[in-house]
Amino acid sequence: MDRTTAERIAKRFISLPLEQRRQILDKMIETGQSFRLLPIVSIRHEIGRLPLSYAQQRLLFLWQLEPDNSFYNVPMAVRLHGRLDEQALHRALTLLVQRHESLRTRFVSADGEFHQEILEDSSVALEIVSVAGQDETSLKARIRDEFAQPFDLLNGPMLRVKLLRLSDTDQVLTLCLHHIVSDGWSGELMVKEFVQLYEGLLEERTVELPELPIQYADYAIWQRAWLEAGEGERQLAYWKAQLGEEQPVLELPLIVSGRPAPVIVARSSRSRSPKGWPWSCEYWPARGPHAVHAGSGGSSRGAVTLQRSVGHPYRCAQRRS
Known part of the structure; x- marks a missing residue:
C-alpha cells in the first residue's frame, strides 16, 4: 500500500x-x-473539538487533584557565555512556539469534557531579570524556586521563559514546561531547534527546519479513534489476563528523606529510587505470597513523523513478579 x-x-x-x-x-x-x-495523519483542522490524548487526560486529572503541585514540571536551564542578542533570542523562541502547536495549547472544559485549544498567538513572554552579584548558591536557589512554580493548565501558558543576567557576558536561560505538552524527547528537540533558529537570526539567514507533517493534536485524534474503536478494550482484556484479578495492596516499609512519603508501587526486591525522582527512598522486600506489579512508562514515538513533534506521547507497561 x-x-x-x-x-x-x-x-x-x-x-x-x-x-x-x-x-x-x-x-x-x-x-x-x-x-x-x-x-498518523494531519486532520486536526477538520475536527471541531480537539480531544486530549490519554496521557494528557491522566495528567489533567492529577492536576485537578493538586493544582499547586509542580511535580510534572519539565525544567531546562542553559548557561550562556558571551554577549547575547536579546531580540534574536526572543524571536527564536517565538518561532519555536509558532512551529510547535503544543507549546501554545491550553485545556478547555465544555459539556463536561476537556479538549485542547490551540491558540493563534505564538508570542513568548521573556522575562529578563538582573541577578548581578549573586553567588552560585543563591543563583541555584532562585532557579529551583522558578522551576517549582505550578502551571495553570486551564489558562496557560504551558511554557515559561526567564533570562537571568549575571553580567553582559554571563546569563542563565531557564525554560519550564508542563509535562502535559512535553517530555524529555521534546526538551532535546526544542534546544536543538532553538539553537538553529537563534544562530540563523544572528547570521541573517533563513533556517530550513524539517517539515512537520503532523502536530501532537493529530496524534491525540489518531490514538482516540483507534482505542475507542475496540483496541482499548482488547488491550485491557490482555492485561487483565496477564496480571490476574487479585490486586492486593502491599504494606512496604519506606525510608524517605527530604519530603513526606509518596504513594508508590514498589518492587519485591530492594532497590534504589528510580532516576529522576526528587526524593531519596529505599524499598525493602515484600513479605507474603502476593505477586508484585510495577508500572514503567516511556515515550511512544514509533512513527517517524511523531519524532519531530513536541508533545507527550506516552505509554505505560505493567510488570509482574
Whole structure:
C-alpha cells in the first residue's frame, strides 16, 4: 500500500462514526492487519473539538487533584557565555512556539469534557531579570524556586521563559514546561531547534527546519479513534489476563528523606529510587505470597513523523513478579 492510499484510509477511518470504526477494526484484526501500519495523519483542522490524548487526560486529572503541585514540571536551564542578542533570542523562541502547536495549547472544559485549544498567538513572554552579584548558591536557589512554580493548565501558558543576567557576558536561560505538552524527547528537540533558529537570526539567514507533517493534536485524534474503536478494550482484556484479578495492596516499609512519603508501587526486591525522582527512598522486600506489579512508562514515538513533534506521547507497561 502506498503512503497516499494509507493516509486516505486513515483519514476516512477517523471521520467515521464509532460503530463503523469498530466494524472496520474487527475486520482488520480478523484478516491479520494492524491499524498501527496506518500513518498518523494531519486532520486536526477538520475536527471541531480537539480531544486530549490519554496521557494528557491522566495528567489533567492529577492536576485537578493538586493544582499547586509542580511535580510534572519539565525544567531546562542553559548557561550562556558571551554577549547575547536579546531580540534574536526572543524571536527564536517565538518561532519555536509558532512551529510547535503544543507549546501554545491550553485545556478547555465544555459539556463536561476537556479538549485542547490551540491558540493563534505564538508570542513568548521573556522575562529578563538582573541577578548581578549573586553567588552560585543563591543563583541555584532562585532557579529551583522558578522551576517549582505550578502551571495553570486551564489558562496557560504551558511554557515559561526567564533570562537571568549575571553580567553582559554571563546569563542563565531557564525554560519550564508542563509535562502535559512535553517530555524529555521534546526538551532535546526544542534546544536543538532553538539553537538553529537563534544562530540563523544572528547570521541573517533563513533556517530550513524539517517539515512537520503532523502536530501532537493529530496524534491525540489518531490514538482516540483507534482505542475507542475496540483496541482499548482488547488491550485491557490482555492485561487483565496477564496480571490476574487479585490486586492486593502491599504494606512496604519506606525510608524517605527530604519530603513526606509518596504513594508508590514498589518492587519485591530492594532497590534504589528510580532516576529522576526528587526524593531519596529505599524499598525493602515484600513479605507474603502476593505477586508484585510495577508500572514503567516511556515515550511512544514509533512513527517517524511523531519524532519531530513536541508533545507527550506516552505509554505505560505493567510488570509482574
